[in-house]
Amino acid sequence: MPVLTITPSGKTIEAVEGSTLLDALLAAGEKITTNCGGEAKCGDCHIFVLDGRKSISKMSKLENEKLDTLVGVGSKSRLACQAHFGPENVTVEVLNFV
Numbered sequence: 001m002p003v004l005t006i007t008p009s010g011k012t013i014e015a016v017e018g019s020t021l022l023d024a025l026l027a028a029g030e031k032i033t034t035n036c037g038g039e040a041k042c043g044d045c046h047i048f049v050l051d052g053r054k055s056i057s058k059m060s061k062l063e064n065e066k067l068d069t070l071v072g073v074g075s076k077s078r079l080a081c082q083a084h085f086g087p088e089n090v091t092v093e094v095l096n097f098v
């Protein structure tokens with residue numbers, strides 16, 4: 001089972017391979033708005049993946065196109081609703097504080 005480590009809160013949570021990073025973040029109690037319901041349309045779930053990037057699912061065209069419209073995007077950016085866990089542990093930085 002992959003473990004998700006969340007910064008800056010320092011929380012960790014066990015995740016299910018194949019589930020989304022967003023599911024794990026919400027299960028850990030992170031306050032992330034999801035105005036599009038996980039459809040890669042709002043950009044609210046923009047996070048930085050600091051570690052374990054190679055293990056999570058590849059970026060889709062839809063996700064890439066949405067990220068192109070957001071401010072502050074970098075090489076570690078992902079939409080948590082679109083990124084699925086592989087077998088490895090993942091560390092993320094949550095950017096969207098509500």
Ligand code: FES
Nearest residue numbers: 040042043045081
């Ligand atoms: S929840 Fe809207 S883009 Fe991820």
